[in-house]
Amino acid sequence: xxxxxxxxxxxxxxxxxxxxxxxxxxxxxxxxxxxxxxxxxxxxxxxxxxxxxxxxxxxxxxxxxxxxxxxxxxxxxxxxxxxxxxxxxxxxxxxxxxxxxxxxxxxxxxxxxxxxxxxxxxxxxxxxxxxxxxxxxxxxxxxxxxxxxxxxxxxxxxxxxxxxxxxxxxxxxxxxxxxxxxxxxxxxxxxxxxxxxxxxxxxxxxxxxxxxxxxxxxxxxxxxxxxxxxxxxxxxxxxxxxxxxxxxxxxxxxxxxxxxxxxxxxxxxxxxxxxxxxxxxxxxxxxxxxxxxxxxxxxxxxxxxxxxxxxxxxxxxxxxxxxxxxxxxxxxxxxxxxxxxxxxxxxxxxxxxxxxxxxxxxxxxxxxxxxxxxxxxxxxxxxxxxxxxxxxxxxxxxxxxxxxxxxxxxxx
Amino acid sequence: xxxxxxxxxxxxxxxxxxxxxxxxxxxxxxxxxxxxxxxxxxxxxxxxxxxxxxxxxxxxxxxxxxxxxxxxxxxxxxxxxxxxxxxxxxxxxxxxxxxxxxxxxxxxxxxxxxxxxxxxxxxxxxxxxxxxxxxxxxxxxxxxxxxxxxxxxxxxxxxxxxxx
Numbered sequence: 001x002x003x004x005x006x007x008x009x010x011x012x013x014x015x016x017x018x019x020x021x022x023x024x025x026x027x028x029x030x031x032x033x034x035x036x037x038x039x040x041x042x043x044x045x046x047x048x049x050x051x052x053x054x055x056x057x058x059x060x061x062x063x064x065x066x067x068x069x070x071x072x073x074x075x076x077x078x079x080x081x082x083x084x085x086x087x088x089x090x091x092x093x094x095x096x097x098x099x100x101x102x103x104x105x106x107x108x109x110x111x112x113x114x115x116x117x118x119x120x121x122x123x124x125x126x127x128x129x130x131x132x133x134x135x136x137x138x139x140x141x142x143x144x145x146x147x148x149x150x151x152x153x154x155x156x157x158x159x160x161x162x163x164x165x166x167x168x169x170x171x172x173x174x175x176x177x178x179x180x181x182x183x184x185x186x187x188x189x190x191x192x193x194x195x196x197x198x199x200x201x202x203x204x205x206x207x208x209x210x211x212x213x214x215x216x217x218x219x220x221x222x223x224x225x226x227x228x229x230x231x232x233x234x235x236x237x238x239x240x241x242x243x244x245x246x247x248x249x250x251x252x253x254x255x256x257x258x259x260x261x262x263x264x265x266x267x268x269x270x271x272x273x274x275x276x277x278x279x280x281x282x283x284x285x286x287x288x289x290x291x292x293x294x295x296x297x298x299x300x301x302x303x304x305x306x307x308x309x310x311x312x313x314x315x316x317x318x319x320x321x322x323x324x325x326x327x328x329x330x331x332x333x334x335x336x337x338x339x340x341x342x343x344x345x346x347x348x349x350x351x352x353x354x355x356x357x358x359x360x361x362x363x364x365x366x367x368x369x370x371x372x373x374x375x376x377x378x379x380x381x382x383x384x385x386x387x388x389x390x391x392x393x394x395x396x397x398x399x400x401x402x403x404x405x406x407x408x409x410x411x412x
Numbered sequence: 413x414x415x416x417x418x419x420x421x422x423x424x425x426x427x428x429x430x431x432x433x434x435x436x437x438x439x440x441x442x443x444x445x446x447x448x449x450x451x452x453x454x455x456x457x458x459x460x461x462x463x464x465x466x467x468x469x470x471x472x473x474x475x476x477x478x479x480x481x482x483x484x485x486x487x488x489x490x491x492x493x494x495x496x497x498x499x500x501x502x503x504x505x506x507x508x509x510x511x512x513x514x515x516x517x518x519x520x521x522x523x524x525x526x527x528x529x530x531x532x533x534x535x536x537x538x539x540x541x542x543x544x545x546x547x548x549x550x551x552x553x554x555x556x557x558x559x560x561x562x563x564x565x566x567x568x569x570x571x572x573x574x575x576x
Contacts, residue, residue: 074430086494086533124441124478125490125534127547152428157437157476160532172429174436174462176475192430235496235537242538276495276533306537314499322498326532332475 002221003245004209005202005229009097015132018139021100027145029211033108034147041112045207047215049227054080054163054200055275055303057292066187067113067195076196077110077118078172078186079204082156082163084123086276086326087308090231091201093243095122095129098205099136103151105204107140108211110149113197117150121168124155160330164379165198167332178334179379202231224249224291232290233306234259237266237314243306249291255307256286266311270395274303276323277384279391280310300391315411316396317403320389321349327385335378341368342385352403359404366393414457418442422461432462436472440479449480477532484527485520487565490544494533502541506530508555509543512562525566 008016008024021027033041046061067075079102083091095102106118122130130153137151159177161167166180169190190196206228210218219227230248232255235241239260246254252271262268270280273290279300281288288298295302310319328342345368351357369390372382393400403409414422421442426435439458444450450458450473459469473479480488491506506517509528513521520527536542539551550561 083535084533087496087537088533089535089537092535123535125531125544125547128549154428154434155438155441156478157441157472158478158532159476171437172434173431174433174464174472176471233538235540236499241496241540272495308496308499308537310499319495319499322493322495326494330532 001247003229004213004221005094005101005205005231006097006245008101015096016098016100018100018136018143021098025212026100026208027104027140029208030104030107030111030145033111033211038112038114041108041211044210044215045112048210048218049215049222049225050203050206050210050218051226051292052200053202053206053230053305055085055277055301057302060199060203063187063199064109064113064197066185067197068188070114074117074192074194075113075115076191076194077106077113077115078165078168078191078196078198079106079118079120079122080163080165080168080198080200081120081122081126081129082168083126083201084160084163084330085304085306086323087235087272088233088275088304088306089235090233090243090304090306092126092129094201094205094231095126096132099129099132100140101205101208102133102201103136103140103146105207106151107146107149108207109197109199109204113195115197116148117152119152119154119172119191121154121156121162121172123162124157130155159332160326161332161381164381167379168198169196176332178332179381222248222291224289225293226291230290230305232258234309235306236271236309237263237311238309239263249289249294251286252281252288252290252307253286255290256309262309262311266313268309269312269314270310270316272303272308272310272388273300274305274307276308276326277381277387278303279387280395281391282395301387313411315353315409316392316399317349317352317409318411320392321346321353323388324349324385327381331381335382337372338377338382338385341372342382344368345385345389352400353409355403355406355408357404359401362393362400362404365389365400369393414443414454414461415446418446419461422458426462433464433468436462436464436469437476437479440469440473444480448486449483455481483520485524487525487546488527488529490529490531490534491517492532492534492536492540492542493530496533496537497541500540504555505541505543505553505558508558509562512559526562 050060051057161177162171167177171177186196233243244258292302324346328346331338333339348361369386372386374383422439425438426432443454517530542551
């Protein structure tokens with residue numbers, strides 16, 4: 001089974017060196033992309049069926065195609081390396097294990113959109129990634145591999161909203177990372193009002209392989225309608241939490257299997273397929289193929305593809321409280337429903353967990369799941385926060401009612 | 413007053429962008445690196461260096477979690493309290509640190525050695541429960557492992573004091 005993203009990572013840990021990377025064909029994709037030119041790169045990526053790996057699954061070539069033709073002014077590529085979706089650690093793994101793969105991917109994407117400057121927005125907590133990327137940028141530049149492309153590392157100062165692409169642009173510009181209105185989309189008016197494409201780390205890491213091996217090969221890696229492999233993960237009470245590169249469309253059950261099954265004495269009850277802001281799916285849906293369309297059809301989202309497992313000895317109300325505390329703290333405060341609504345949700349859940357709530361708290365939670373639904377807030381943050389809540393209220397109704405009717409938490 | 417070296421670093425940062433303001437958060441972090449926190453004076457200095465108002469600098473300083481507007485200890489411990497760590501008893505990590513250090517989250521030990529802070533997902537989910545001490549990751553934590561980490565830092569600090 002081909003694992004193009006992980007193949008060069010040293011088995012004992014650490015990063016693939018520039019030598020290792022080039023021996024395995026590294027930077028040949030970039031050379032070939034330079035020969036064929038930007039239009040051909042865009043076409044290959046389209047044909048390869050590459051969809052964004054940051055959570056939304058937007059087709060990468062379509063995102064690029066919205067960039068207007070060059071007008072002589074600057075255009076920017078921004079790498080979203082602000083991985084802060086709870087339960088998600090895949091981009092860290094890619095940057096720590098094979099930094100040149102990302103650098104080559106950046107160079108190919110910059111070529112495709114005719115950008116001469118790229119900024120990597122990296123969360124500051126990823127110190128090892130920062131060191132590896134600085135080193136890789138320096139090595140690639142000193143060998144002339146990057147041509148006239150400048151790649152700058154921009155370290156974040158910590159806030160989840162920096163992962164939202166327009167919030168991220170504000171963060172780079174030295175402002176609060178509140179989201180911007182769309183339209184105009186960043187491709188038209190992004191950094192300093194100039195055309196800008198924001199791509200996720202894992203998305204970019206796929207580009208060298210598409211450029212070198214071709215669209216048909218990339219498509220054939222997948223067992224879904226879209227192309228490529230996917231970095232999947234599992235956390236929670238599985239025997240061996242971790243990350244695995246599998247064909248896009250591997251089932252959730254296969255991922256749990258890679259994790260060695262559940263920890264001793266625990267049974268899988270439900271899972272969040274791709275990070276904190278996805279709907280719970282029950283154990284009965286473990287056979288779902290973990291690709292964009294299949295997970296959506298099952299009633300959730302692939303998101304980041306790093307699943308968080310709920311077992312039978314962990315309280316679902318407590319788990320949702322942990323999730324909503326995160327969202328309440330990270331809300332940027334820009335729009336009222338999110339700023340006021342999520343803390344209210346959190347207080348209701350706290351009351352239920354403490355055995356001080358009643359059935360009216362459950363009603364308030366249900367109301368919020370509707371009031372903060374897509375279209376009711378400025379950006380996708382609050383709707384994302386409501387996905388695990390709304391699905392939990394349906395799937396674990398008995399647990400919520402037990403908490404609300406004085407029976408307390410039976411998981412303690 | 414910012415030192416020359418800090419000004420030089422901020423200047424190098426500002427040159428990477430078409431607008432100096434883009435270097436604002438880094439300017440704050442550079443000031444913080446030397447003094448462990450960002451005082452009103454440092455805030456004004458950083459603002460002046462990149463050419464924005466103090467209000468603009470404060471708007472950024474108060475938005476980002478890693479900019480400390482109050483003094484912190486010599487070692488800052490970020491304890492992940494997000495879902496993957498929570499499931500694997502992350503609360504016990506915070507409880508053990510509170511007991512061991514004798515401070516509440518947000519607090520600094522009286523000897524000025526440690527500041528204990530809750531943190532959003534640190535991206536160490538496969539090693540849950542996890543923390544960062546001075547930016548370095550520590551995972552698969554147990555009470556014993558935490559004891560060892562804290563004692564090692566305390567021992568080192570005492571060692572330093574003995575040398576002086």
